[in-house]
Amino acid sequence: MPRQIVISAFAVLLCFGWLIAEKDRRLDPAVVYGPGPAPDRIVLTWAGDPASTQAVTWRTDTSVTSAVAEIAAATDGPEFSLKPRRVPAATEPLRSDLNEAHYHSVHFTGLDPDSLYCYRVGDGFNWSEWNQFRTAAKGPAPLTLLYVGDAQNAIWQLWSRVIRLSVLTAPGARFIVHAGDLINKSGADAEWGEWHRAADWINRTIPSFPTPGNHEYGGGSLDDHWRPQFTLPENGLPELKETNYFVDIQGVRMVSLDSMRMQQEQIDWLDRTLAGNPNRWTILTFHYPLYSAGKGRDMKKLRDLWQPVLDRHAVDLVLTGHDHTYARSNLLSGTNARSGKAGTVYVVSVSGPKMGQLTSDVWWERAAEDSQLFQVIRIDGGRLHYKSFTARGNLYDAFELRKQKGKANKLVNLVPASPENRRAPGGKNFIP
Numbered sequence: 001m002p003r004q005i006v007i008s009a010f011a012v013l014l015c016f017g018w019l020i021a022e023k024d025r026r027l028d029p030a031v032v033y034g035p036g037p038a039p040d041r042i043v044l045t046w047a048g049d050p051a052s053t054q055a056v057t058w059r060t061d062t063s064v065t066s067a068v069a070e071i072a073a074a075t076d077g078p079e080f081s082l083k084p085r086r087v088p089a090a091t092e093p094l095r096s097d098l099n100e101a102h103y104h105s106v107h108f109t110g111l112d113p114d115s116l117y118c119y120r121v122g123d124g125f126n127w128s129e130w131n132q133f134r135t136a137a138k139g140p141a142p143l144t145l146l147y148v149g150d151a152q153n154a155i156w157q158l159w160s161r162v163i164r165l166s167v168l169t170a171p172g173a174r175f176i177v178h179a180g181d182l183i184n185k186s187g188a189d190a191e192w193g194e195w196h197r198a199a200d201w202i203n204r205t206i207p208s209f210p211t212p213g214n215h216e217y218g219g220g221s222l223d224d225h226w227r228p229q230f231t232l233p234e235n236g237l238p239e240l241k242e243t244n245y246f247v248d249i250q251g252v253r254m255v256s257l258d259s260m261r262m263q264q265e266q267i268d269w270l271d272r273t274l275a276g277n278p279n280r281w282t283i284l285t286f287h288y289p290l291y292s293a294g295k296g297r298d299m300k301k302l303r304d305l306w307q308p309v310l311d312r313h314a315v316d317l318v319l320t321g322h323d324h325t326y327a328r329s330n331l332l333s334g335t336n337a338r339s340g341k342a343g344t345v346y347v348v349s350v351s352g353p354k355m356g357q358l359t360s361d362v363w364w365e366r367a368a369e370d371s372q373l374f375q376v377i378r379i380d381g382g383r384l385h386y387k388s389f390t391a392r393g394n395l396y397d398a399f400e401l402r403k404q405k406g407k408a409n410k411l412v413n414l415v416p417a418s419p420e421n422r423r424a425p426g427g428k429n430f431i432p
């Protein structure tokens with residue numbers, strides 16, 4: 001055999017060996033995201049009145065069969081930890097694509113309004129750190145919330161900076177709205193692991209208000225993780241437990257509709273829920289936008305179904321996702337409106353790295369392509385202040401809604417003078 005062939009064959013073998021060795025260096029997701037006896041994936045949500053209750057959910061391996069949480073009124077020093085109240089957890093198993101785990105949840109009740117509490121979760125031997133949260137005030141009070149669209153892809157790598165900057169920008173935010181497609185592949189435990197890891201102590205400190213998207217509905221059924229890992233109100237349609245629900249907080253009725261299922265059946269529920277709304281403000285979140293910002297993605301059927309109810313009850317603001325672009329309307333009423341002077345403000349936003357292209361059917365006041373964003377919404381009396389920031393923390397969009405006695409809301413556009421973020425001609429969708 002000629003010497004050159006031997007050398008070439010040897011080089012090819014070396015390359016293969018190197019490739020195999022490199023491949024082996026990648027950590028196994030089953031190991032990285034596997035559960036242990038210590039609590040992880042700790043997340044605050046509400047299942048009842050935010051002024052007097054708080055729910056917390058967490059995960060362990062299956063060795064933990066009897067879990068507990070402890071809670072105490074926070075003190076300036078560590079003495080709160082001496083005599084906490086202990087509350088037993090409800091435990092349910094979940095077999096995912098990677099592992100088998102136990103999900104534990106505790107519903108703290110009988111809390112004082114507008115009060116700071118410390119809590120920890122565990123099994124009596126292995127504990128989380130003490131975290132703290134504040135209960136809501138009873139009745140109307142100034143309120144700040146965060147809203148993010150689809151995290152969905154490369155969550156750990158490319159979404160972490162966005163969710164973290166959102167909290168640094170609005171450290172007083174009382175909850176975070178996730179408008180669907182939190183992950184990409186329904187049931188993928190590693191993706192939920194990324195989502196929890198990216199938000200980490202944020203989720204232990206600020207309650208989440210999630211609504212599911214099409215990517216939580218692989219094969220038509222809700223991701224098995226959803227109900228075990230989020231403890232949410234069961235005040236929606238009985239068939240849509242923990243995906244269709246509402247919470248009243250400090251003068252705002254926050255509603256989650258499940259835009260993936262039973263769209264027709266939710267009309268009556270929404271009509272009733274908004275008719276009996278004693279709050280001054282109403283904000284809805286669901287995944288599919290009634291006004292789409294994406295090319296070829298118009299949701300006319302859903303708009304025709306739902307918008308008449310929104311118009312009838314003068315919903316103030318609708319927070320959606322799905323299109324992987326940003327767009328925010330003026331006041332719209334009537335299902336074919338493209339601009340208006342009364343009605344609801346509709347927003348589509350995206351926080352993750354998957355990027356889409358805007359439709360040419362313009363209905364917005366401000367729009368963006370190729371931008372990851374987060375939104376800070378502050379409600380104070382008869383005013384709602386809305387700000388959207390890019391992943392660099394630059395103010396990208398802003399407006400104010402003003403309540404007017406006996407009249408429709410007044411919208412004041414406060415769009416910054418910066419040019420719109422638009423893709424250069426020939427640019428492609430960034431898909432991680």
Ligand SMILES: [Fe+2]
Pocket residue numbers: 181213214215287321322323
């Ligand atoms: Fe989606």
